[in-house]
Amino acid sequence: MKLYQLHTIQKLPVSLDEAWKFFSSPANLKVITPSYMGFDITSGGNEPMYAGQIIQYMVTPVAGIKTKWVTEITHVKEPYYFVDEQRFGPYALWHHKHFFREIEGGVEMEDIVDYKLPFGILGQAVHPLMVRPKLEEIFNFRRKKLVELFGSYKKETA
Template sequence: MPRIELRTVITADREIVFDLSRSIDLHKISTEHTNEQAIAGKTSGLIGIDESVTWRAKHFGIYQNLTSKITEFDRPNYFVDEMQEGVFSEFRHEHHFSDIENGTLMIDVFEYSSPFGVFGKLADMLFLENYMKDLLSKRNQIIKEFAETDKWRKILIN
């Protein structure tokens, strides 16, 4: 099972970074390049414990649906989303937040199992793991950009 761990230092309040990380609206912005849309469940605002969202996105030229649910939640320290339905055999995405000097350390731990047995493992080695790491890195850069500027207000203050 591939495991991706990313550490992002953000010069902003931990509560702001935490809430941006669970914002459906900011997720849409960070995945515009895949035309990702929330089509069922929680489709806007801040997702919380026991809530789910179904995303429709284009990856590798094919539209796919993926439903994930928030299974653990401790604001502003930690939350977990896990796939309920989708193309992966399984995935678990842990989001950790801690105070550091002048800001927040955000740590993502993303573990997944590819479908299709040996072919899925080959896909992981050839391209899928790097593709997923790139998606998560882009998302984290958008969170950082919004948190470190006044842009966060457009997402978190209505």
């Protein structure tokens, strides 16, 4: 079993409460996902995040193939972190931790995604060619979109 990890950190010039308000609203996930992915919440995303929440999506990750994705919000400690885990979807395992820390002049967001691909050796073979580059592309889009929405982080100086 091959387990992969994607780890990103981004700083934004917003308060911890502002960051939490944005990221704890499932509807905002569509805002920070590339439009070509056809991301749509089909159920469970119309209320603030809570542990045990089941959210269903339709997404088109590759070659125009629509895929149903079901996640559960398993842990929430407002405004510091939440965890979502795939219950049904394209990965054999998807465990995504979102951390928020107040820093001078803003907030630092950290994402740690542990994931496993289906199809054994075949999944491992396509990981460096398709899966990893696609995930990095999605997170890079998100990084740029967040700067567009909230501005660039500049540490305050005395």
